[in-house]
């Protein structure tokens with residue numbers, strides 16, 4: 199990789215940010231250490247704080263109340279006693295984990311009325327960012343002139359060196375993270391808490407109101423929130439779950455404003471956006487539209503047909519498959535919207551136009567930079583080789599990680615099956631058996647062999663239909679063809695496997711005989727998952743990784759070139775699961791001819807959507823009564839309505855789920871949870887006229903907690919700002 203340190207282009211990046219044109223300030227997920235450059239723009243839109251109030255290493259700031267929740271979502275601290283808010287869909291697997299047919303928290307909601315009723319969640323983490331520090335200059339200088347493996351090794355070592363300089367002797371973790379395809383590097387240190395307890399969740403009829411039908415759509419009426427509390431040791435530091443732990447005292451918690459929002463109000467979203475791909479080249483966007491999305495959607499169509507039918511058939515299955523269904527359907531629906539949006543906005547043509555303008559400007563430069571002249575063709579050459587690997591990898595993930603549970607469960611036993619004697623000689627055998635007893639018992643809670651069997655055949659058939667033959671396990675097609683049909687393949691497979699039977703596995707683990715586990719080497723589930731994995735690591739992963747590296751190298755040149763050759767335009771840095779701030783306004787949109795989306799919805803819309811008995815739009819009768827009663831108390835707006843959700847022009851993506859929506863004073867006014875259908879392409883192409891994020895109004899959240907659930911002790915813990923009344 200060409201890692202020449204370009205002080206001029208880095209300086210240039212700074213200039214671009216300083217010279218920011220406010221007209222398109224809404225696009226971009228900003229690194230919090232760069233906010234000084236945006237302070238003026240934000241203030242002109244309604245921010246009444248300074249950049250230092252938002253992010254500071256010297257004193258407490260808003261960033262200290264922002265939490266990376268479970269590694270995939272965002273949450274925010276709302277009390278000095280560890281209370282946090284996130285989305286219902288972010289806490290969904292924990293709510294499911296504690297639910298049973300007898301205690302159906304998914305359906306009825308859950309409220310801890312005292313601290314000792316709060317429920318622990320093994321494995322759930324809450325992470326705070328301690329510091330973000332730009333080390334680009336140091337890294338770039340040290341790596342100058344290195345290439346290939348030498349570069350990769352040197353970079354790894356340097357990253358570790360920098361990390362230990364900042365964290366040795368502390369309880370901090372973190373690492374150096376590369377941004378913008380390796381053009382920038384930031385050290386990020388963090389503190390992760392391990393005892394995070396469930397405090398409250400509304401019924402799914404509130405938290406997931408509208409279900410898959412309304413997901414990714416506006417107008418919306420979903421109370422997508424849940425409540426957790428972080429616990430720490432007596433000295434306020436991270437600790438594994440213990441009943442000696444005490445509520446964590448954050449350096450900052452958000453005051454909660456019940457003054458409400460109106461169209462045009464400034465909003466900012468502080469959180470952990472996962473991944474955007476704004477710099478995909480034109481051929482890569484075509485590939486998403488024509489190949490990648492259709493194949494992933496087709497695989498998920500198959501899973502959803504089975505899982506949705508199963509969930510509708512019994513309460514037990516509704517609970518058991520809640521989380522799996524949501525994670526499959528969420529991206530499935532987004533991909534469909536993304537494809538539509540990319541087509542409607544002529545994304546491929548827009549990318550082509552930019553690429554050709556880039557080339558002409560590169561050629562016309564006083565001293566043309568040869569790396570700019572070849573950047574686009576380099577990306578496209580690399581893409582051509584990379585696409586089959588990308589497809590095979592996606593298909594592998596769809597089959598193994600989103601497909602039948604039997605495959606990953608079989609893989610859990612690999613050590614016992616393959617390495618019994620080394621486990622024995624290292625004294626780890628018993629520990630491994632005990633661990634697997636736990637894994638197997640968790641598996642048995644949600645596992646249903648009939649549903650799983652139904653998933654397997656169709657998914658393997660679909661996988662084989664899409665994957666390039668050279669990148670598939672050698673004899674999978676032969677085995678599948680031999681079975682005669684997808685159903686027969688599944689039937690024989692499940693008849694001959696033990697991994698669909700947790701009770702039998704529990705007996706084997708109890709007996710602990712080497713021979714019985716050695717025999718499982720021939721179990722069809724174990725055989726298939728091992729074949730798929732070794733096929734992945736031998737045939738797919740090397741090509742995939744090489745492709746990613748070449749594309750990254752060429753794209754780093756391309757984005758540097760874009761910033762240099764188009765000084766009048768803004769090219770924000772892609773999201774990479776690090777802490778970012780995005781800002782905009784409460785704003786509706788008009789993505790369809792002849793109609794306008796208002797920015798706010800009210801309780802009236804919940805009753806309008808209510809369909810008794812419907813899976814997505816049913817409501818508990820006591821909620822219907824309260825909504826009809828319309829006694830909103832101090833949560834009412836000036837029209838005496840209860841605002842439920844609102845949209846804004848803040849640039850967000852997955853991972854921003856649960857993020858605090860903050861007003862100009864730094865107060866919490868909502869929780870981010872979604873984007874509109876017409877925005878689903880924004881990870882690849884942002885369009886400021888139509889891209890809108892969807893937030894639940896904090897007054898609806900508080901009304902549910904306080905009035906509907908009667909958990910007013912939680913609201914009492916918060917710092918409520920009520921300056922209007």
Ligand code: ASP
Pocket residue numbers: 528850851852853854855871872873
């Ligand atoms: N609802 C979305 C998600 O779950 C959040 C977003 O992407 O805007 O990923």
